[in-house]
Amino acid sequence: MPEKLAVAVDFGGTKVEAALVSANGTVVEGSRHRAPTGRAADSSQLEQSVTGVVASAIAARPQGDTIVGVGIGSAGPVLVSEGLVSPLNVPAWRDYPMRELIRSSVAGELGDVPVELQMDGVAITLAEHWVGAGQGVDNLMGMVVSTGIGGGLILGGRVVAGPTGNAGHIGHVDVAGIVGEDTFGNRGSLEAIASGPHTVAWANSQGWVGGTGEELAASYAAGDELARQAIVRTGTALGQAIASATALLDLELVAIGGGFSQSTPDLLTVIRETIARHHFGFVRKVRVAPSGLSGTGPLVGAGAIIHRAEMLRRP
Incomplete structure (x- = not known):
């Protein structure tokens, strides 16, 4: 039986990936491709990385x-209305x-499909709600803890993205009592304290x-004491930020993915212990x-932007 597929693109601070995602939320075998991004890349290199992985994913279509x-x-901030x-x-x-870069790059092969x-x-967050840890939960936040820290929201069973598309950007809320690196002008933000690179820097x-x-x-x-202190510090900051978000939004679940979130299961323990101290x-x-999706979550979520478009429409 022929399938309807979405090209899924995940653009982040160290890499861009693309793959084909089916209508049941699985990544098509052999369609996943990646290329570098990063602080040192110029615009031309980034364009080549993005269009290259997209073309490779399309070429893998069964x-x-x-x-x-x-x-x-994409890592934020974004301006969804303009595709920026x-x-x-x-x-x-x-x-x-x-958005226009990718639209123009696929037009010859795919025609006028939605981008x-x-x-x-x-x-x-869409991925977790669809086929991950958030199935059946109507009030949740998905989080990525990796090179940066990001998040998204589903409240009352619908995505809440805000007028620019940046609602849920929990990496840039302030965390009281902990000071991170002097980055982006705010040493008190969660990302400046608890992202993978900033935890390593501390x-x-x-x-x-x-x-x-x-x-x-x-x-x-291996039991290194400084590494233990770093994980406790990061978990405490994440727990404080999640507690604040829950106080504001009455969340039922927070599903956390991203490479650094998997550094040790004890990171989640510290997060939970921090939240448990809230009054x-x-x-x-x-x-x-x-995350219930291992490393495929960001790509499955990008595919969900197409396959579950009704979640993004305003009532």
């Missing part, structure tokens, strides 16, 4: 299947028209020797769970 649209999840992206960790692109852009946090400042989140995770597993019971009741 015979007889139809591509019905392209969904893009300004990823904080990719300085070469500010108000860059990524839709959302913030990556919205995409991951550990380095305390004397830990290592350069990556993976190395920090290995040190933690309001309706805040303490929020569940915090790991």
Whole structure:
């Protein structure tokens, strides 16, 4: 039976990926491709990375299947109405028209299919609600803890993206009592404290020797005290931010994915313990769970922008 597929694009601070996603929320085998992005890349290199992975994904289409649209999840901020992206960790692109870049690159192969852009946090939340940890939950936040920290919201069973598309950008809320790196002009933001690179930078400042989140995770597993302090600090900041979001929005569930979120299961333990100290019971009741989608969540979510478009329409 021929399938209807979406091209899914996940653009982040270190890489861009593209794949084909089916209408039941699975990534088509052999269609997933990635290329680098990052702080050092110029605009031309970024364009080549994006169009290259998209073309490779399309080329993997099984015979007889139809591509019905392209969904893009991008690190923010974004301006959804104009299709513009300004990823904080990719300085070469500010108000860059990524939707139009992809639309023009696929037009010859796919024709006039929908090409839709959302913030990556919205995409991951759609994925969790569709086929992940958030199935059956009407009030949830999806989070990505990786090179940056992002989030998205579903409230009352519908996506809440806001007028620009940046609602849920929890990485840039302030966290009281913890000071991070001087980045983006705000050392008190959650991302400046608790992203993978900023957690590593804090550990380095305390004397830990290592350069990556993976190395920090290995040190933690080996019982290194500085690595333990770094994970506790990051988990505490994440827990405080989630508690604040729950106090504002009465969330039922927060599903957390992203590479650094998997550094140790103890990170979720610290997050939960922090929330458990909140004085309001309706805040303490929020569940915090790991993503139910392993590493495919961002791509499945980008596919959901097409396959579950009704979730994004205003009533």
